Amino acid sequence: MSRKGIGLRVLVGIVVGILLGLLLLKVAPVGAQPGDKFTVVTDTSEAITAVIPEGIKPAKLKIGDDEVGDARQWSGIPITALPAAITEATGIQVRSVELKERKGVTVRPAVTEVIYVGGEIFLRLLRMLVVPLIIATVLVGIASLGNVRQLGRLGAMTATIYIATMLVAAGVGVAYVDTIKPGMPLREAWSSEATDIAIADQTPSELILRVIPTNPVEAIVKLDIIGILFFTILLAFAILSLGKRRSAPVFNFFEALNDLMFVLIGWVMALAPFGVGLLIAHTIGTQDVDFLSTLLKGLGLFALTVTLALVTHFIILLLIVTFIGKYNPIEFVRKLGPAMAVAFGTNSSTATLPVTMRCVEDMGVSKRIRNFVVPVGATLNMDGTALFEAVTVIFFAQAFGFDLSFSQQLLVAILSVVAAMGAAGIPSAGLVTMVIVLSAVGLPATKIATIFAIDRPLDMMRTIVNITGDAMTSRVVQTKFPEIRPEDDDAASEYEVVEPASSHGD
Numbered sequence: 475m476s477r478k479g480i481g482l483r484v485l486v487g488i489v490v491g492i493l494l495g496l497l498l499l500k501v502a503p504v505g506a507q508p509g510d511k512f513t514v515v516t517d518t519s520e521a522i523t524a525v526i527p528e529g530i531k532p533a534k535l536k537i538g539d540d541e542v543g544d545a546r547q548w549s550g551i552p553i554t555a556l557p558a559a560i561t562e563a564t565g566i567q568v569r570s571v572e573l574k575e576r577k578g579v580t581v582r583p584a585v586t587e588v589i590y591v592g593g594e595i596f597l598r599l600l601r602m603l604v605v606p607l608i609i610a611t612v613l614v615g616i617a618s619l620g621n622v623r624q625l626g627r628l629g630a631m632t633a634t635i636y637i638a639t640m641l642v643a644a645g646v647g648v649a650y651v652d653t654i655k656p657g658m659p660l661r662e663a664w665s666s667e668a669t670d671i672a673i674a675d676q677t678p679s680e681l682i683l684r685v686i687p688t689n690p691v692e693a694i695v696k697l698d699i700i701g702i703l704f705f706t707i708l709l710a711f712a713i714l715s716l717g718k719r720r721s722a723p724v725f726n727f728f729e730a731l732n733d734l735m736f737v738l739i740g741w742v743m744a745l746a747p748f749g750v751g752l753l754i755a756h757t758i759g760t761q762d763v764d765f766l767s768t769l770l771k772g773l774g775l776f777a778l779t780v781t782l783a784l785v786t787h788f789i790i791l792l793l794i795v796t797f798i799g800k801y802n803p804i805e806f807v808r809k810l811g812p813a814m815a816v817a818f819g820t821n822s823s824t825a826t827l828p829v830t831m832r833c834v835e836d837m838g839v840s841k842r843i844r845n846f847v848v849p850v851g852a853t854l855n856m857d858g859t860a861l862f863e864a865v866t867v868i869f870f871a872q873a874f875g876f877d878l879s880f881s882q883q884l885l886v887a888i889l890s891v892v893a894a895m896g897a898a899g900i901p902s903a904g905l906v907t908m909v910i911v912l913s914a915v916g917l918p919a920t921k922i923a924t925i926f927a928i929d930r931p932l933d934m935m936r937t938i939v940n941i942t943g944d945a946m947t948s949r950v951v952q953t954k955f956p957e958i959r960p961e962d963d964d965a966a967s968e969y970e971v972v973e974p975a976s977s978h979g980d
Contacts, residue, residue, distance in 0.1 A: 487746070504579055508549050514566075524571070607735045607828060610732035613728045628958075635950060641860075644863075644886075646786050650782055654782075739828035743832075777932060809837050813826055830848055831845075834948045834949070861890075862932065863894060
């Protein structure tokens with residue numbers, strides 16, 4: 475698929491996906507799901523909590539302390555039909571049923587299931603390429619530099635930019651959440667759920683040990699990207715140390731693998747307009763309108779805070795690429811458009827990695843630079859995630875009735891950066907690592923599920939910010955290393971072709 479016009483085609487796919495999702499909401503709405511929690515209001519105005527347990531078939535609906543519906547599969551029943559169904563099963567006259575919490579969607583109408591499978595196929599094809607792409611691009615990128623000293627300077631600059639921009643992102647988030655105070659409207663309802671708050675002792679031991687895999691193959695199987703990166707970088711240094719002649723067979727293999735990956739990427743990206751559209755359609759089509767609108771009213775300020783902070787940081791990244799990277803910001807956004815569109819649809823910086831690499835190439839970034847900076851950034855550089863986690867933790871603190879001190883907010887910002895670096899580049903990974911930051915300031919994670927209802931659109935935006943940070947860093951590094959010229963890539967990366975038997979001696 476030609477790179478020219480891919481952004482427009484994906485954008486069309488997104489628009490069609492939105493329309494298809496709205497149509498699904500009307501003609502094939504999803505029903506009750508395993509894990510759903512409801513408020514059941516009886517004709518006497520009594521409010522009773524009801525839950526459909528997960529993993530039980532046929533599911534027994536728990537109403538208060540009772541279980542009903544031995545022969546009934548509650549999952550999939552339209553929520554509008556639940557009052558009559560519960561009345562028939564229990565004899566209790568039910569006036570209304572309101573969805574209060576949803577963990578996920580696993581039971582779908584047939585047409586929605588087809589759309590889910592189509593979108594998931596596209597996402598899996600992208601993920602299938604991630605591990606070999608990261609290994610090949612990082613190893614070839616480092617080994618092609620041919621100079622350990624030059625790699626040290628390039629790596630130091632890359633790491634400095636990544637850490638600095640994530641700290642700035644977290645700081646922007648803290649500033650906005652302190653100003654707007656989105657958690658205050660929920661304080662009355664939630665404050666009784668948290669009775670104490672304390673700074674927990676933080677030890678970096680687990681994070682340090684996690685970097686070094688005990689078994690590289692196991693790291694690949696478990697998709698431990700940080701462990702894979704560590705081993706790949708170490709192997710690339712070994713190739714540099716051993717010399718071009720002795721390491722030629724190994725290097726040439728990975729360089730060929732790198733080229734093959736980009737052929738496969740081209741094939742998969744031909745499906746991008748369809749795949750992204752199906753992912754969007756499934757996201758919209760599996761919502762419950764009443765539940766979503768109720769939560770949006772309560773969490774609207776939170777969503778606004780995150781959105782404003784992400785837009786502000788996006789502008790900061792454009793300013794950096796303009797004044798430090800010496801690159802036209804309009805041209806930067808135009809050429810990064812295809813990656814932004816895919817990031818918007820997949821919610822995954824890792825899945826977007828192949829497209830980001832292509833876009834950065836169009837910006838005139840050397841293969842040797844982009845093969846190192848972009849894959850490392852897709853795993854460790856999460857500006858949007860760090861910002862989101864900082865905002866969310868302070869939002870919860872406000873809602874639970876606690877006012878964090880400056881030192882506590884500073885700790886939240888730092889831990890948000892560390893947790894974001896450990897988040898996999900998959901949809902909503904920030905919600906998983908957020909538990910670490912919540913625990914650090916003694917806040918309960920009991921309400922974290924409420925964020926899921928509005929997380930998808932916010933995740934789309936923060937994924938765009940994440941990949942923008944990777945592309946910006948690539949462009950800045952290219953500007954600071956003008957001696958690494960794109961036109962010299964092929965000559966610089968070719969190791970001497972020798973017979974395997976002769977590669978044992980220099």
